[in-house]
Amino acid sequence: MxxxxxxxxxxxxxxxxxxxxCETPNLPQKYVDSVQTSTHTNNWAVLVDASRFWFNYRHVANVLSIYRSVKRLGIPDSQIILMIADDMACNPRNPNPGFVYNNANQHINVYGDDVEVDYRGYEVTVENFVRLLTGRTQNGTARSKKLLTDTSSNVLIYLTGHGGDGFLKFQDSEEITNQELADAIEQMWQKKRYNELFLMVDTCQAASLYEKFHSPNILAIASSLVGEDSLSHHVDPSIGVYMIDRYTYYALEFLEKVQPNSNRTIGEFLQVCPKRVCISTVGVRKDLYRRDPNKVPITDFFGSIRPTHTVTExxxxxxxxxxxxxxxxxxxxxxxxxxxxxxxxxxxxxxxx
Incomplete structure (x- = not known):
């Protein structure tokens, strides 16, 4: 049978x-030209403050400012992983409990009501960071703490804290080396966990962190070269600490002028902090990146804008x-x-x- x-x-x-x-926005020509060659369909951001203690207030302000910018440009909290090693908003030395500012004028509270911290305090470790990038999170890890990217994901990684030649310190107790970071990103590529990746590092000797990279489709920028310090911007006398680092300050000055339909490009963003204002020398690595940064919309990494086709019949x-x-x-x-x-x-x- x-x-x-x-x-x-x-x-x-x-x-x-x-x-x-609905009224269709009039997109800039640079954006229209670029999306024809961009193959990403979703955006993710991994934002890490690796330092601790009150005197490192500026590092929390750094990461929360970038967090505020990517949310404003459309990346939802469900696709942002925020790691903060110390909670400055609730620090007993904070004269403004529940508030974190990124400038002495105190116009913007970057620790607003809608901040979602995914890894806090002693959860911010090298192990958790590497597990997050490589998709090897431990059993029982909440979905909100996972980087659920795929081969069509553009990923922004922002790191701030204290670094040296070839390493970034985590909570003054351990460090991740540039080789470990390069290996983690190579795992991401082999496991098809990103389409393009943009690394931003605001630490001393920051450029040393991308020296070992060899995976494709990576663009990286660092606030200082090997042998240079990355400096703070200004102090708020009422709080008694530095408010923000120089590189992130000027990066945010640029991002605040960007709108979802802006014609600003990644190429312009790579030049936001010349040495005359940054004091340190900003490092850029783009030999692993296949596209011309001057034709890549900044929203390809800092926003979540998708080309759509409207059907009216x-x-x-x-x-x-x-x-x-x-x-x-x-x-x-x-x-x-x-x-x-x-x-x-x-x-x-x-x-x-």
Whole structure:
């Protein structure tokens, strides 16, 4: 007796598409040209403050300022991993409990009501950071603490804290080396966890952290070269500490002028802090990056803008013939003589009659 295989086919059909008469934004030409070669479909950000203690207030202000910028430009909290080693908002020395400012004028509280910290305090470790990047989080880790990227993800990684030649300190108790960081990113590439990656580092001797990179599609910028310190910007006398680092200060000055439909590019962003204002020399590495940064919209990494096609007419969708489906299946999987293919009657095909 011949065998019979019953195939259960799950199909999703859009029965009716309601016309959209929303006003379409007039996108800049640079953006239109770039999305034709960009293959990413989603954006993620990993923002890390690796330092501790009250006198490092500026590092928390650094990371929260970048966090505020990427959220404003469209990346949702569900796709932002925020790691803060010390909670300055609740530090007993903070004269403004619940507030963190990034400038002495105290115009913007970067620790607002909608801040979602994913890793806090002693959770900010080298192990957790590497596990996060490589997708090797421990069993029981909350979904919100995972970097759920794929081969179509553009990933922004921002690191701030205290660094040296070839390492970044975590909480003054351990460090990640540039080789370990390069190995973690190579794992990401081999496991198809990113499309393009943009690394920003604001530490002393920051450029040493990207020296060992060899994976493709990586663009990196550092606030200082090897042998140079990355300096703070200014002090708030009412708080008694430095408010923000120089590089991040000027990076934010640029980002604050960027809108979702802006024509500003990554190439412009790479020049935001010349030595006359940064004092340190900003390092850039782009030999691993396949696109021209001057033609890449800044929203490719700091925003979440997707090219869309608006349909204003009805679309007629018909069910494929069962015989055609079986014929295609036979083409790829030649059947044995005693096997009969049959579709299980589960899809309401009568609605297409």
């Amino acid at each position: 011949g065998r019979r295989l019953i195939f259960s086919v799950s199909l999703i059909f859009v029965i009716n598409i309601i016309p959209c008469f 009805r679309i007629n969708i018909t069910l494929a013939n069962e015989e055609d489906v079986i014929e295609d299946f036979h083409h790829d999987h030649p059947p044995a003589p005693d096997i009969e293919y049959k579709f299980a009657p589960q899809f309401p095909s009568e609605i297409f009659a």
